[in-house]
Amino acid sequence: MHRYQWMAGVVAGLLGMAGAARAEAPRVELRAVAELGFLDVLAHSLREGSDGTIFRFPEDGGQDNLYTFVRLSAELSLRGRHTVVFLVQPLDIQTQGVLRRDVTIDGLTFPENTPLDVRYAFPFYRASYLYDLLGDPERELSVGASLQLRNATFVFTSADGTLRRANRDVGPVPLLKVRVRWPLSRNWWVGLEADGSYAPTAIINGDDDSATEGALLDASLRGGVRITDSVEAFLNLRYLGGGARGTSDDNGEEFGDGFTSNWLSTATVSLGIQYRLPAPD
Template sequence: MKFYTIIVMILFTCIGTASYAQNSVFQISDGKKDFELRAVAELGFLGVLSHKVQFGENGTYFDYKKSGGQNVLFPVGRVSLELDIKERNTVILLYQPLTIQTQALLTEDVVVNDLTFPANSSVDLLYNFPFYRVSYLRELLPDQERWGLAVGGSVQLRNATITFESTDGERFRTNQDVGVVPALKVRSRYDLSKLLYLELEADGIYAPISYLNGSDNEVKGAILDASIRSGLKVTQDVNAFLNLRYLGGGAEGASDDEPGPGDGYVKNWLNFITVSTGFVYKFN
């Protein structure tokens, strides 16, 4: 219930903020709005295609789907605000909570940052990887009635906490990290009719992180958040949609400021798919 409560609270906050902006900021110029604000919310489920993590050069490359209980479906949701500025520019603020908690009985020894969790023992596993994203898009086809194509970039802030804890409380390891990740962004839309539309959207990058943050260590990382959406225009101000999303990426390398235990080496790669429904509310 806490997960859904957070989503609902954020959504109401977005709507309240948007309503204030509508009444106090929006201006009409030549019969057209200089600004248009939309609130977007979706809820659904997440399935794990593959997910593996390793902490420490001598650590176990742990398979969450095979050995960590991630072979079932998990709730997922996201909320965002989108502000169109003079028709061709769009700024997007997005929050994506992502928490997966499981419990598993280990079939073999698992080493996490120099600590061994023995076979035939049970562990509580937390993979908490919410992120915040700010994006900008520039429309390339402003005069097209049915087609839309926009390109731009995103800056994503991750806030990760990954833990392994024995159910008897005697063994515990955690890895926490806050980091900034830039990405390229593209969005395309096609109106099938006056009521139906298709939309494609992707944020992604693959790069040596050391070049981006100035580190001497060879760290590589990648993200890809890509979706296809089928939408229905319910009213002039409300759209409903069904969304299929691929969410993947990860990082591999050693941190130069890891306090320990362990040597700072981390390898974390994931491939998720989500199915969700949601709505878009446009403030006029």
């Protein structure tokens, strides 16, 4: 009789411990993530107008330096499986140079030896949903989708202000998303994250012209360390690239025939910090 009483006590104790562990696991968790580092333009070309010059930004526009990279995001995790992410990615590169050749942009020719001010701004905002297939607090294999809003501005101005071409474009970009995190020890971990899409038709990439195609890949590899229960730091290596090619009515409202071909490839190195704030039940 005493033996059964002892076994019942052990089982009750184990069940109590499991219940306590479940109670400690947050049903709702809020995370804030910030990255700061530098961006290197690997390749970048733009052609405005079907008869325009292929403008190569590193050679023609002075994009051969390193540029400040900042990324901010907020994540809301529900029941350890569902995560909603909102991301803000500024990207505004302003350079100066002197043209070594004639360059035609949307029907306007900038002659050789023109001092040129160039602005290439491509910030974006992204909302994502992820579902964790593992449901493990230390390991993650999540899949989902993102919707990105591009907000592009391209401006070419002669230094004396007499010549200028500007182009602006706002539109949605749907993406597929995957994220992995794997522990190496109690405090150290590695992970990868990727958002990407290829849109061969305007129906997918949000343009009115069926001949438009676009692509985007935002992929990163990172390694991190847990500093406290709430704070983690990580080193992140990222490839960010993509672009579009086609003819749009929006591009041809003022000058040219609306044709644009814009392709960008960059690499970033950044240090990041994540702060975890459990929300009250």
